[in-house]
Amino acid sequence: MTIAEVSEKFGISQDTLRYYERIGLIPRVNRNKSGIRDYTEEDCKWVEFIICMRNAGLPIEVLIEYVELFQQGDATIEARKELLIEQRKLLIARMEDMQKTLERLNYKIAVYEQVVVEKEKELKRSEN
Incomplete structure (x- = not known):
C-alpha cells in the first residue's frame, strides 16, 4: 500500500505516518524501486496498534521504547x-478518573435540567 492509501485507511495524515516512522514509533517501512514507501500488512498492523495506543493516551516515548524492545527480539x-x-x-487509573468526571458532569447536567423544569413550571403558573 502507498502512504496515501494507508493515510486514508487509518484517517491520519501522511505527515503523521512519516513522523511516526522517523521517530521510531513504527518500524522502517520498505520502499519500492522508485523510493516510495510500500506498506505491508505487517506495517499496517503497527500503524493500527500505534493509533490505538495513542488514542488511549499512551505516551510516544513509551511506544518508542516498546518498538525498540520488539525489534530486539524474543529476549x-x-x-x-x-x-x-x-x-x-496507568490507563485503568485514568479511566477511573474519567468515570468520576463523567459522574460529576451527569450530576451537574441533571441539576440544570431540574432547574429548567422548575423555571418552566413557574412560568406556566405565572401565566395563569
Whole structure:
C-alpha cells in the first residue's frame, strides 16, 4: 500500500505516518524501486496498534521504547510485557478518573435540567 492509501485507511495524515516512522514509533517501512514507501500488512498492523495506543493516551516515548524492545527480539518479551502491564495500570487509573468526571458532569447536567423544569413550571403558573 502507498502512504496515501494507508493515510486514508487509518484517517491520519501522511505527515503523521512519516513522523511516526522517523521517530521510531513504527518500524522502517520498505520502499519500492522508485523510493516510495510500500506498506505491508505487517506495517499496517503497527500503524493500527500505534493509533490505538495513542488514542488511549499512551505516551510516544513509551511506544518508542516498546518498538525498540520488539525489534530486539524474543529476549525482550518479559520487558515488553512489563511495559504493557504498567501502561495498563496507568490507563485503568485514568479511566477511573474519567468515570468520576463523567459522574460529576451527569450530576451537574441533571441539576440544570431540574432547574429548567422548575423555571418552566413557574412560568406556566405565572401565566395563569
